[in-house]
Amino acid sequence: MTGLKELTVHGAKSIADAHAKHRWVIPPDYNAAVDCLDRPFHDRSKICLFYEDDEGHTATYTWGQMIVASNKFANALRGLGVGRGDVVAVHTPQRPETAIIHMALYRIGAIGLPISKLFGPDAIQYRLEHSAAKAILMEPETVGKLDGVRQSVATLKHVIVCGGKAAGLPGEKVAGLSFDDLLEQGLDRFTPDRASQAEDPFLLMYTSGTTGNPKGVLHVSRYLLGHNGIDYSYDFLRDGDLYYSMADWAWAGGLLDGLLAIWPYGTPVLAYRSKARFDPEVTLRLLEKYGATVGLYPPTALKSLREIKKPRERFKDLKLRCIVSGAEPVSPELARWVNEELKVGFNQGFGQTEANYFIGTCGALEPYKLEPLGKPFPGHRVAVVDSEGQPVKNRDVGEIAISRESPVVMKEYWKNPEAMQEKFKGEWCVTGDMGFADDEGYVYFQGRGDDVIKTSGYRVGPAEIEAKVIEVKGVASCAVIGVSDPQRGQAIKAFVKVLPGTEKSDALIRQIQEHVRRKLAAHEYPREIEFIDEFPMTVTGKVRRRDLREAEEKKRKATH
Template identity: 40%
Template sequence: MLDAPRPDEAIAEWRARFRWQIPARLNIAAQTAGLWAHQAPDRTALIHVEEDGSRKVFSFAEIDRLAGRLAAGLLHLGIGRGDRVGICLSQSPEAALAHMAIYRIGAIALPLFTLFGPEALAYRLADSGTRAVIVDPGRLDALMSVQADCPDLARVIVTGPEPVPAGTIAFDRLIRDATGTPPAILDTAADDPAVIIYTSGTTGNPKGALHAHRVLPGHLPGVQMPHDFPPRPDDLFWTPADWAWIGGLFDVLLPAWAMGIGVVSQRMRKFDPEAALRLMATERVRNTFLPPTALKLMRGVPRDRVPADLTLRSVGSGGESLGSELLDWGREVLGVPINEFYGQTECNLTVSCNQRIEPSPPGAMGRAVPGHEVLIVDEAGQTVPDGETGEIAVGAPDPVMFLRYWNNPAATEAKFRNGRLLTGDMGRRDADGLFHFMGRADDVITSGGYRIGPAEIEDCLIRHPAVAMAAVIGKPDPVRTEIVKAFVVTAPGVEPSDDLARALGAHVRDRLAAHEYPREIAFVTELPMTATGKIMRRVLKQREATIGD
């Protein structure tokens, strides 16, 4: 935990006195619902708001009790320590219970975005060797369509109304039928694996970042810094970010519960900025993580339609640097400064700002969060002088750092140099210790708050019979930061057309995810290639920039 500076304490002294206190034995379930079920059993853990406005409120004692019964059900199904269990659910009580139950028995959680198409699901499930998936009825058909391609997938657990289809297991019944004393939370080591979160594929397929139980306490300073040092009385967290991504799960849900703070959840089929503002006002949300795209869309809501009774205490945002206009809007309309932070799936929340104690100018992400060593390095992995541009790196070991990529030792080895994790992002540090994001060293596309890898989309496109070759880049966009744009060489005898472009977009959307489909498609006769046959995406980006100018 990161304490706020004392009134008479210099910031440098405050930073210097921080020390990690990570116990050798810990379990995420024990550090969250399990802890507060004993210390404050009646305290609100989760407020779930349905689309019609109805609410369900769960105490920490209820979450712990139900998670214990679900854990017993998973054990009865033969799921145990080290087994991978997929969670293909939106923000919901069922998703939160699934995480608690999986950690409780020492299994490994695999969050899966509910908008993933069959191919995206199949790759992640097969690569991870997932044994069971907890899924909502809306995604069941997509999951069942690829079960044959996932040889380890033996159990499919379905939430929602009963009865459930043959060959599947009802989530509610699994809890209801659990008998006897729930299993105790497994005694796990801090370095035991807890969760796999797949990253965006850039030069290949997505990689599964395997994190240990220590990742939760490793996140806490990076959550407390931008949220002005919770817990405070009446703190209550919410984010529109899905819990399938590290931002929703480890920036909000699990850290909030580790601090004994309640969380608001809601299934948002599509982000509605006005509805989001109303939700925060109605539920009296005090702390929120709002991705940059959400903030930009909220800024478009007319002032007379912004609720006057917002009670926000802190707003954090990460994914890209925010401009002065958006920061000024936040202070004026939301009533609080927007504190920026930086991280990635493999090593999250290592840079942040807190405008109250360490003001940062627009364009700066902030300073290294206490406990993390963040540097700018050259191609040899050596630290560069302040003011020079290089790659952002993080010193190892670090509690928030991933263990390894699942089944990918070569990629794991390439991620480190000279004992430092390489983020793949370019930046610089100024003389005041402030970090500035300069761009991506790889080709990841940032769109609508998602980090999207081009390789998976390109692979999907070339599976279409009308496509011979494809390259994907991010095209700058004022709302989404970037949109996915594809350059397509058609197969012999196939004529480019608007109908074909629409068909290719639908092809990607239906197989991968709605946020990954190319919103623009340009048909070309050839793609720029290196001598070794690699697509030169940077050339396409340069061409796009020239056209934009």
């Protein structure tokens, strides 16, 4: 079977050369679990998953053990009545059971529904009801979220609870079906009811928009094959690599970019479960202990790591060689810090749940440029389009879009045909992200459609301004919005978080304003600056500029 690993163009001299030589090969019987675990190069005696939690429990799984565990659990699920096309929710973090159940579901032909542990009862109930989920996997401490919910979800037949043995814990009795008991009862070999198909649904992920209820994004198996950009963005995965990312396995950046699209290369993964907030020192100690070499690090994580001075001197045994950042564009200043202080190769990856990981950079093929998101990865046809879906001229701002024929584009919005009509404009799947392309093929991010600021007749993207603000010494991170202004329509306001030890002063405000005016333009500098301790964030680590705008509007109305 051709898998994700075979979709890299080896020996290319540039991204353009790789594009010219790339050919999509989508096996009609493609199965994600087979690509993740069952390929001939998956040495069954070698470790595929390292696990540790913040209480010191550890576990490891070889490829052979993970194959057997996923087979056993697939048989156990089938014994519970879970079949092809059934939806099973997974409300667990980075831990072995999460990986096992996903592999088991794909073997059956069932659909995995990841639900973040950050969600409360109402969010869980909506997803279970809307998806008609048949079962859910939970941890003992989260089962209480189903109180008052379970009875309202008519389709929910089974609540499976992690007992702990699979994650190196002593094991405990649980209320509901025990994951450990089901795993022990299952047979070692699994036979599917029919041959897999590349168009079989395998993953349902809910994404929040600016209005209305969350939308369920349905993906079919060939979606995983569209993630060929993974290999390029890590400057080509190789023997000896170990992957780690703090990104939650309930999100595309964690589950797809950090597990499902890593295992097909034969690269092992490190999982870490912590009940505490992200701690940069704990993370660096973990990377040093296990020898992790590659990983996805969201901009928020990089900004936290940046607060550690001279990380290579403090953590001398770090093996990191290349990291990727996504979710939001990384400022040139932050990218320079990664290169100069963390001393690793740095690339970017861009996409969204509906169409993931189709633009990025590959330092092994082309020198890294600080400002753009990158270029389309080989095989992906990308354009910047206007409101009618027509490509615009280079340097003109429009909506970043990808051909609907790309394997990395979603199948459909679950039970929501109206949203499908908005998502596609002719041959293009539009992202809602504004940007432009230059003459070399690089794509630049300007902000979400609703984040673009209109000031004095100009359209200004917040990302470009934020990148310049963070260049100022003492600035840790920044978020820019437009605020009402009777003269300009909108004025630019920056919310700034400073590094420890930096004074929040009028002098710093003037320095920021002068720097941005000098580097960009007179109409692009922030006329208002407010210091802030923490930003409102989405569960995927993006700054919620909308929350900042709404809070600012309320404050202004109250004072007028």
